[in-house]
Amino acid sequence: MKKKHLENFDKKGFIILKKFISKKEINEIFSQMSEILDFVLTKNSVKFKKSMSIDEKYFILKKYSKNLKGHFYDVIRILDSFNNLVYSNKITSIIKKLLNQKSVLITNHRLRTDHKKEKANLPLHQEVNNISTDSALIFCPFVKTNKKTGGICLIPSSHKFGWLKTNESHLSACDHKLGIPENILSNKEKNADYGNSIVKKLFTKENIFFPDLDPGDMLIFRSKIFHGSTNYVKKGLRWSLIANYHRIDKTPYLSNKDFKSTGMELGIPMRISQKNLKLMNTIV
Ligand SMILES: O=C(O)CCC(=O)C(=O)O
Numbered sequence: 032m033k034k035k036h037l038e039n040f041d042k043k044g045f046i047i048l049k050k051f052i053s054k055k056e057i058n059e060i061f062s063q064m065s066e067i068l069d070f071v072l073t074k075n076s077v078k079f080k081k082s083m084s085i086d087e088k089y090f091i092l093k094k095y096s097k098n099l100k101g102h103f104y105d106v107i108r109i110l111d112s113f114n115n116l117v118y119s120n121k122i123t124s125i126i127k128k129l130l131n132q133k134s135v136l137i138t139n140h141r142l143r144t145d146h147k148k149e150k151a152n153l154p155l156h157q158e159v160n161n162i163s164t165d166s167a168l169i170f171c172p173f174v175k176t177n178k179k180t181g182g183i184c185l186i187p188s189s190h191k192f193g194w195l196k197t198n199e200s201h202l203s204a205c206d207h208k209l210g211i212p213e214n215i216l217s218n219k220e221k222n223a224d225y226g227n228s229i230v231k232k233l234f235t236k237e238n239i240f241f242p243d244l245d246p247g248d249m250l251i252f253r254s255k256i257f258h259g260s261t262n263y264v265k266k267g268l269r270w271s272l273i274a275n276y277h278r279i280d281k282t283p284y285l286s287n288k289d290f291k292s293t294g295m296e297l298g299i300p301m302r303i304s305q306k307n308l309k310l311m312n313t314i315v
C-alpha cells in the first residue's frame with residue numbers, strides 16, 4: 032500500500048487497486064457456482080450442457096424456477112471460495128490500513144449481478160443506514176466495466192460533506208426516483224428537487240466519474256461517497272463482488288445501549304434508521 036493511496040482515500044474518498052484479485056481466485060468462485068448450478072439443474076431434470084457458461088445456466092434455471100434461481104443466488108453468500116476472498120488477509124489488511132483499524136466488521140458481502148433483462152443498477156446514494164456510520168466498501172467486477180459497458184460510477188470527494196439528507200435518503204437506494212446517473216448525464220434532472228442544496232450541486236454530469244475496471248481490479252470507497260450504477264449493456268451478466276468493512280469505533284450498535292437496529296442479516300441486525308444516525312453523526 033502506497034502513501035498515495037492513503038492520501039487519495041482521504042482526499043477523493045476512493046482508490047483503485049489494479050489486478051488485485053487473481054484469475055485463479057475468480058475462476059475458483061465461478062467453478063464452484065457452476066458446480067452448484069449443475070447439481071440444481073440435474074436434480075430437477077432440466078435440460079442443459081455442463082459445458083455451458085455460468086450465465087447460460089443461470090438463465091436456464093431462472094426460466095425453470097425463479098425461486099430456485101433466488102436460492103442459488105442466496106447461497107453464493109455462504110460459498111467457501113467467495114468467503115475466503117471477502118475475509119482474506121490480503122483484502123482486510125489493506126482496508127484496516129485505510130481505515131486505521133485493528134479489526135473490522137464485515138457485512139453485505141455478496142456477488143451482485145446486473146443484466147439488460149434483469150436490471151439491478153442503482154441511483155446515486157451514500158451507504159447510509161448501515162451497522163456503522165463509517166466504513167469502506169469494495170467493488171470488484173468479474174467482467175470488464177466502464178462508462179461504455181455500463182457499471183459503477185461515483186462522485187469523487189463527495190464524502191467530505193458528511194451524510195447528506197435528501198427527500199429520499201430514508202429509502203433503500205433501489206427505491207430512489209432521483210439521482211439516476213443516466214438522467215443526470217442527459218440533463219433530465221436539471222430541475223430536480225433533492226431537498227438538499229449540496230446534493231443539487233453535487234449531482235451534475237461533470238461530477239460523475241466512471242472508473243475503468245477490468246476483472247480483478249478492486250475499487251475501494253468510503254461509505255459517505257455518493258455512488259451508483261448504469262445498466263450493464265453487454266451480453267452477459269455483470270457479476271461483481273461487493274462487501275462493506277466497518278469501523279468498530281463507529282458502530283453505534285456496539286456502543287449505544289439504546290440503539291435500535293433493524294434489517295436482519297445472518298441473524299444480526301445490520302441496519303440503523305436515520306433517526307438513530309442523527310444521534311451519532313451530523314446529517315447535513
Ligand atoms: O452494483 C451496483 O450496481 C452498486 C452496488 C451498490 O452500490 C450497493 O449494493 O449498495
Ligand SMILES: [Fe+2]
Binds near residue numbers: 156157158204258
Ligand atoms: Fe451502495
